Amino acid sequence: MNDDTSADSPAEAARRTARGGIEIRVNGKPRTVPGGQTLSELLDALELDRRAVVVELNRQIIRRNELDEIALEGGDVIELVHFVGGG
Amino acid sequence: MTTTLEFPGTRVTPDEPLEIAGRTFRSRLFVGTGKYGTNREMVNTIRASGAEVVTVAVRRIDLDSSHEESILHYLDPGEFFLLPNTAGCYTAEEAVRYARLGREAGLKDWVKLEVIGDQDTLLPDNAQLLEATEQLVSDGFVVLPYTNDDLVTALRLEKLGAAAVMPLASPIGSGLGLLNPVSIRIMKQRLSVPVIVDAGVGTASDACVTMEQGVDGILMNTALAEAGQPEQMGHAMRLAVEAGRTAYLAGRMQKREWAAPSSPTEGRLD
Numbered sequence: 501m502n503d504d505t506s507a508d509s510p511a512e513a514a515r516r517t518a519r520g521g522i523e524i525r526v527n528g529k530p531r532t533v534p535g536g537q538t539l540s541e542l543l544d545a546l547e548l549d550r551r552a553v554v555v556e557l558n559r560q561i562i563r564r565n566e567l568d569e570i571a572l573e574g575g576d577v578i579e580l581v582h583f584v585g586g587g
Numbered sequence: 588m589t590t591t592l593e594f595p596g597t598r599v600t601p602d603e604p605l606e607i608a609g610r611t612f613r614s615r616l617f618v619g620t621g622k623y624g625t626n627r628e629m630v631n632t633i634r635a636s637g638a639e640v641v642t643v644a645v646r647r648i649d650l651d652s653s654h655e656e657s658i659l660h661y662l663d664p665g666e667f668f669l670l671p672n673t674a675g676c677y678t679a680e681e682a683v684r685y686a687r688l689g690r691e692a693g694l695k696d697w698v699k700l701e702v703i704g705d706q707d708t709l710l711p712d713n714a715q716l717l718e719a720t721e722q723l724v725s726d727g728f729v730v731l732p733y734t735n736d737d738l739v740t741a742l743r744l745e746k747l748g749a750a751a752v753m754p755l756a757s758p759i760g761s762g763l764g765l766l767n768p769v770s771i772r773i774m775k776q777r778l779s780v781p782v783i784v785d786a787g788v789g790t791a792s793d794a795c796v797t798m799e800q801g802v803d804g805i806l807m808n809t810a811l812a813e814a815g816q817p818e819q820m821g822h823a824m825r826l827a828v829e830a831g832r833t834a835y836l837a838g839r840m841q842k843r844e845w846a847a848p849s850s851p852t853e854g855r856l857d
Contacts, residue, residue, distance in 0.1 A: 526650065579688075580650070585620035585622065585658055586620060
């Protein structure tokens with residue numbers, strides 16, 4: 501899984517993109533994922549339980565039953581949120 | 588479970604349950620879930636308080652801390668009524684976004700709406716609050732807006748379709764207690780929707796005095812989470828809310844400036 505982008509140099513990121521990876525942003529941080537990866541596959545790669553996560557893709561909430569069908573594209577901005585303690 | 592015991596042969600009768608948007612609740616005490624030392628302490632404190640409505644916030648998952656648990660691991664939606672908030676939002680647009688995420692996470696269309704206007708006091712931005720209320724009501728939400736103790740804003744919120752209004756007792760997390768009982772009483776008398784005082788109580792007497800104003804309920808977080816022993820304070824707050832509510836229903840005596848003897852002035856010995 502090509503998910504260790506934080507240490508990538510620009511040149512390395514470019515090579516990665518050249519062999520099929522795409523650049524997205526997840527919770528405010530850049531990330532390279534294989535082209536065509538679905539949102540479900542992204543959650544699996546992050547070891548997140550989809551029942552406990554809400555996914556927002558480019559400001560649109562994605563329903564759980566749609567996660568399998570939506571493939572990521574370069575430049576996508578993803579927010580993965582859940583409930584935390586609050587008043 | 589009703590909040591008041593019925594004593595046979597007396598005229599102590601149980602309180603009516605709180606009702607908001609057609610749903611009844613077993614307690615008039617609402618609690619937040621922030622700032623506890625541990626999740627276990629949080630759940631035990633909520634149980635000790637008897638609260639049913641429990642607020643939660645929507646935040647990014649921390650992807651660096653692996654296997655961070657959702658608070659839903661600790662709060663059974665069968666036991667508690669989870670109410671997502673929009674805490675930390677400064678515009679209507681942002682608050683609407685958070686409310687929708689909360690709806691998706693909790694599968695319920697209720698929201699405690701906060702739109703803050705100032706970082707130091709966390710007082711609400713009324714214009715943004717009204718705009719967000721309007722949008723969320725038209726989007727099918729049951730909206731419970733956190734507001735200041737201003738009657739005119741509260742009336743506007745009610746008109747826009749808020750299911751309850753939640754005026755502050757004093758600023759969030761301040762523990763200063765009920766600063767303006769007159770405004771809260773006026774608000775209660777003029778509004779048809781429930782008034783739930785939100786924020787500012789510090790200890791049991793604050794909760795009791797607040798409930799004595801005749802409001803329908805009270806929401807607190809910091810008073811419990813930052814208590815020396817949160818679970819013990821949870822129990823104290825339960826008693827305080829019940830005591831204040833019951834005293835309100837009983838009707839307090841008139842205040843007078845001079846003493847009035849409680850024992851007969853007749854029949855004293857020479």
